[in-house]
Amino acid sequence: xxxxxxxxxxxxxxxxxxxxxxxxxxxxxxxxxxxxxxxxxxxxxxxxxxxxxxxxxxxxxxxxxxxxxxxxxxxxxxxxxxxxxxxxxxxxxxxxxxxxxxxxxxxxxxxxxxxxxxxxxxxxxxxxxxxxxxxxxxxxxxxxxxxxxxxxxxxxxxxxxxxxxxxxxxxxxxxxxxxxxxxxxxxxxxxxxxxxxxxxxxxxxxxxxxxxxxxxxxxxxxxxxxxxxxxxxxxxxxxxxxxxxxxxxxxxxxxxxxxxxxxxxxxxxxxxxxxxxxxxxxxxxxxxxxxxxxxxxxxxxxxxxxxxxxxxxxxxxxxxxxxxxxxxxxxxxxxxxxxxxxxxxxxxxxxxxxxxxxxxxxxxxxxxxxxxxxxxxxxxxxxxxxxxxxxxxxxxxxxxxxxxxxxxxxxxxxxxxxxxxxxxxxxxxxxxxxxxxxxxxxxxxxxxxxxxxxxxxxxxxxxxxxxxxxxxxxxxxxxxxxxxxxxxxxxxxxxxxxxxxxxxxxxxxxxxxxxxxxxxxxxxxxxxxxxxxxxxxxxxxxxxxxxxxxxxxxxxxxxxxxxxxxxxxxxxxxxxxxxxxxxxxxxxxxxxxxxxxxxxxxxxxxxxxxxxxxxxxxxxxxxxxxxxxxxxxxxxxxxxxxxxxxxxxxxxxxxxxxxxxxxxxxxxxxxxxxxxxxxxxxxxxxxxxxxxxxxxxxxxxxxxxxxxxxxxxxxxxxxxxxxxxxxxxxxxxxxxxxxxxxxxxxxxxxxxxxxxxxxxxxxxxxxxxxxxxxxxxxxxxxxx
Amino acid sequence: xxxxxxxxxxxxxxxxxxxxxxxxxxxxxxxxxxxxxxxxxxxxxxxxxxxxxxxxxxxxxxxxxxxxxxxxxxxxxxxxxxxxxxxxxxxxxxxxxxxxxxxxxxxxxxxxxxxxxxxxxxxxxxxxxxxxxxxxxxxxxxxxxxxxxxx
Numbered sequence: 047x048x049x050x051x052x053x054x055x056x057x058x059x060x061x062x063x064x065x066x067x068x069x070x071x072x073x074x075x076x077x078x079x080x081x082x083x084x085x086x087x088x089x090x091x092x093x094x095x096x097x098x099x100x101x102x103x104x105x106x107x108x109x110x111x112x113x114x115x116x117x118x119x120x121x122x123x124x125x126x127x128x129x130x131x132x133x134x135x136x137x138x139x140x141x142x143x144x145x146x147x148x149x150x151x152x153x154x155x156x157x158x159x160x161x162x163x164x165x166x167x168x169x170x171x172x173x174x175x176x177x178x179x180x181x182x183x184x185x186x187x188x189x190x191x192x193x194x195x196x197x198x199x200x201x202x203x204x205x206x207x208x209x210x211x212x213x214x215x216x217x218x219x220x221x222x223x224x225x226x227x228x229x230x231x232x233x234x235x236x237x238x239x240x241x242x243x244x245x246x247x248x249x250x251x252x253x254x255x256x257x258x259x260x261x262x263x264x265x266x267x268x269x270x271x272x273x274x275x276x277x278x279x280x281x282x283x284x285x286x287x288x289x290x291x292x293x294x295x296x297x298x299x300x301x302x303x304x305x306x307x308x309x310x311x312x313x314x315x316x317x318x319x320x321x322x323x324x325x326x327x328x329x330x331x332x333x334x335x336x337x338x339x340x341x342x343x344x345x346x347x348x349x350x351x352x353x354x355x356x357x358x359x360x361x362x363x364x365x366x367x368x369x370x371x372x373x374x375x376x377x378x379x380x381x382x383x384x385x386x387x388x389x390x391x392x393x394x395x396x397x398x399x400x401x402x403x404x405x406x407x408x409x410x411x412x413x414x415x416x417x418x419x420x421x422x423x424x425x426x427x428x429x430x431x432x433x434x435x436x437x438x439x440x441x442x443x444x445x446x447x448x449x450x451x452x453x454x455x456x457x458x459x460x461x462x463x464x465x466x467x468x469x470x471x472x473x474x475x476x477x478x479x480x481x482x483x484x485x486x487x488x489x490x491x492x493x494x495x496x497x498x499x500x501x502x503x504x505x506x507x508x509x510x511x512x513x514x515x516x517x518x519x520x521x522x523x524x525x526x527x528x529x530x531x532x533x534x535x536x537x538x539x540x541x542x543x544x545x546x547x548x549x550x551x552x553x554x555x556x557x558x559x560x561x562x563x564x565x566x567x568x569x570x571x572x573x574x575x576x577x578x579x580x581x582x583x584x585x586x587x588x589x590x591x592x593x594x595x596x597x598x599x600x601x602x603x604x605x606x607x608x609x610x611x612x613x614x615x616x617x618x619x620x621x622x623x624x625x626x627x628x629x630x631x632x633x634x635x636x637x638x639x640x641x642x643x644x645x646x647x648x649x650x651x652x653x654x655x656x657x658x659x660x661x662x663x664x665x666x667x668x669x670x671x672x673x674x675x676x677x678x679x680x681x682x683x684x685x686x687x688x689x690x691x692x693x694x695x696x697x698x699x700x701x702x703x704x705x706x707x708x709x710x711x712x713x714x715x716x717x718x719x720x721x722x723x724x725x726x727x728x729x730x731x732x733x734x735x736x737x738x739x740x741x742x743x744x745x746x747x748x749x750x751x752x753x754x755x756x757x758x759x760x761x762x763x764x765x766x767x768x769x770x771x772x773x774x775x776x777x778x779x780x781x782x783x784x785x786x787x788x789x790x791x792x793x794x795x796x797x798x799x800x801x802x803x804x805x806x807x808x809x810x811x812x813x814x815x816x817x818x819x820x821x822x823x824x825x826x827x828x829x830x
Numbered sequence: 831x832x833x834x835x836x837x838x839x840x841x842x843x844x845x846x847x848x849x850x851x852x853x854x855x856x857x858x859x860x861x862x863x864x865x866x867x868x869x870x871x872x873x874x875x876x877x878x879x880x881x882x883x884x885x886x887x888x889x890x891x892x893x894x895x896x897x898x899x900x901x902x903x904x905x906x907x908x909x910x911x912x913x914x915x916x917x918x919x920x921x922x923x924x925x926x927x928x929x930x931x932x933x934x935x936x937x938x939x940x941x942x943x944x945x946x947x948x949x950x951x952x953x954x955x956x957x958x959x960x961x962x963x964x965x966x967x968x969x970x971x972x973x974x975x976x977x978x979x980x981x
Contacts, residue, residue, distance in 0.1 A: 091944055742952075744948060747950050749953065750950075
């Protein structure tokens with residue numbers, strides 16, 4: 047589809063007016079008459095056996111209604127479902143499922159795990175009651191270090207397993223060892239990718255309200271997975287799915303962790319509401335969010351790259367440890383993304399990758415924006431930098447030599463991904479992206495003029511130039527229903543929930559053009575399970591591509607219905623009818639027309655007969671599921687300067703070239719990329735979750751967990767859409783995802799630029815999280 | 831968390847050592863101490879209010895004295911828990927007779943801290959611990975002065 051009246055245009059976000067003027071309801075704005083409040087008493091210990099929990103004193107506190115420990119849930123207590131199946135598609139893969147328990151029983155496995163739920167008239171009373179609960183535990187040593195935990199079986203997170211291995215997955219393409227025999231150069235390094243939080247502005251929240259008369263459980267949750275919750279609550283309470291109604295209010299950011307379900311709130315609170323026949327509300331506080339809502343990254347990579355003298359890659363080997371936390375309910379989405387993205391934009395004929403997924407006494411790991419892709423891209427980009435140094439060529443030259451060209455795609459990489467399908471690099475011009483980025487940032491000018499001049503003045507300035515891909519738009523499917531109402535307004539409902547991504551605008555753009563109505567007349571409803579009850583959830587940058595395609599297909603069905611209904615009513619052939627704005631009219635006779643609202647009424651006759659096969663109303667549902675994901679691609683160039691006294695890097699200039707296929711709304715794409723870039727900068731220079739050797743999280747507030755500020759964005763940021771022709775053919779609208787792209791390349795680009803700024807032999811950065819004092823430590827190491 | 835330091839008491843070693851075995855003296859010297867009761871020769875029960883930055887809570891626990899070598903050294907084992915987490919620590923205290931009616935106390939120790947105290951208070955714990963030691967020694971100096979002069 048080409049540009050339309052709205053499609054492809056920078057339409058201002060329809061939702062912003064209400065959001066910015068405080069006229070929308072977020073989770074904590076929702077109050078249900080008669081509601082009680084829940085508070086979770088969480089473990090201070092990272093690893094311990096529970097000897098006794100005595101709540102008898104706490105129950106005496108006025109205002110406390112009930113307190114539950116694991117024992118009180120009886121048979122209802124059980125480990126949660128495996129939310130993502132094990133990777134059986136990969137030969138020889140081993141996966142030990144130990145899924146999240148809703149409340150600790152017998153054993154505590156991470157600091158922050160829930161020990162008791164207090165239900166009280168107010169949250170204050172509930173939290174005060176914590177002081178009266180006596181907890182007797184037998185502390186155990188904590189499993190924290192990934193590499194050590196893999197070997198050492200003396201302390202086990204799960205006693206019934208022989209080791210702390212959560213999974214072992216090996217994938218090989220070609221033969222790495224054969225390639226190594228032929229290589230001129232072998233470079234190996236150990237690198238760390240630090241643990242970071244999703245840190246959405248709005249914490250999680252949950253309300254469960256059982257209606258005993260209608261036998262319906264209504265749930266409000268700021269989740270990325272309303273339909274998963276509907277299914278799991280129905281199963282757990284032995285209800286039909288139609289008896290569970292999940293509503294997502296406006297949500298202040300998702301970034302991944304809100305996709306997680308089977309947590310204490312979504313499992314226990316519906317049961318308690320059913321038991322007490324009262325609505326139960328819980329709002330997470332920031333410390334709970336840091337301690338117990340999922341997070342990501344935290345990998346240790348042992349990489350080896352083998353090349354010919356001229357810089358041609360012969361093979362790449364990566365054995366990496368991945369921290370899954372105390373449980374592995376979310377399967378292997380993150381490390382599989384890492385595995386596919388390590389070789390996703392270069393010609394790597396021989397590849398060996400081994401995932402060693404480790405149980406630790408830490409919070410559970412699930413995707414956070416970037417979701418494993420950042421790690422794979424970091425590993426490959428860094429190794430290319432080290433190889434270039436070894437070969438005495440520039441980081442740019444080694445990339446130009448090995449980047450895939452447009453004519454080499456589609457390419458089957460042979461590596462199975464998070465969707466359990468072999469990764470297909472479907473389309474794009476990876477080399478072209480990189481060359482465009484070099485030209486835009488004027489790499490040669492920086493090398494020949496800017497950097498020498500800065501150095502002559504005693505200033506440290508460096509440049510980093512990397513490439514990346516973003517696997518997006520994976521299946522299985524999403525869908526939507528479009529209805530033209532008798533008022534002429536159009537409603538689109540999808541199960542895909544929204545955390546701020548402009549769904550209300552971009553889906554309306556697609557529909558408004560197809561039905562030729564004003565965009566203001568298209569109302570998009572997301573994440574209300576009574577209005578649309580099918581779909582997988584908001585993840586993997588798949589909204590625009592999958593729901594967008596479904597919206598396009600459903601709109602075409604509605605359009606066809608409009609034409610067939612109007613043809614009968616106007617008594618003219620369909621070919622002679624066209625859509626005028628908000629109505630259907632006869633070509634060349636705009637005065638002979640029927641408003642869409644009236645047509646909707648006519649499509650729902652109250653008397654008479656309808657022809658067989660004709661469905662009432664101007665309404666249609668469509669689904670879209672791609673055969674495989676579509677891979678976005680791009681390149682990033684960064685120029686940094688380093689403060690001489692403090693070593694603090696400043697990003698002077700950043701150029702990002704991105705190919706996300708067809709753009710529905712350039713403004714929204716730019717916003718997504720800016721947000722992603724901010725997150726990538728935070729992950730590289732500021733954010734880090736730190737656990738001590740006892741499994742205590744030392745960074746559970748924004749005082750210690752440093753978020754990037756608006757002032758940390760590049761002084762000058764240029765975003766360039768560079769769509770390869772082939773990218774426009776991937777799905778009905780030629781759309782690739784873009785939600786995570788911005789978060790992926792800043793890490794390797796910034797560290798390459800920092801190294802370049804110092805230009806000190808032996809100065810090598812081997813991790814993602816770089817504070818000025820860590821830069822200083824690396825410099826000290828280089829000086830030795 | 832590791833702690834290390836020393837303090838010079840202006841009294842002979844026996845007197846200083848004796849003071850360290852007196853729950854009333856210790857109880858009075860520790861800021862925030864609400865209760866300190868001797869259970870037996872080498873065990874005390876205590877309730878202590880602690881404030882570390884934004885975290886403030888009562889801790890209740892035990893203090894055990896082991897490896898007591900009068901008047902030279904003692905090992906202290908502290909275990910406490912409360913609404914803001916837990917502390918488990920061991921401290922090695924040595925009393926050096928400097929020969930001029932003064933005693934040099936040297937201590938080293940290690941504490942394992944968990945819960946809110948660690949996750950939110952971690953940044954301030956070192957400085958809070960330092961200032962607590964300072965206050966304790968200042969108070970003990972005073973108590974010692976009174977006792978020493980009386981005797």
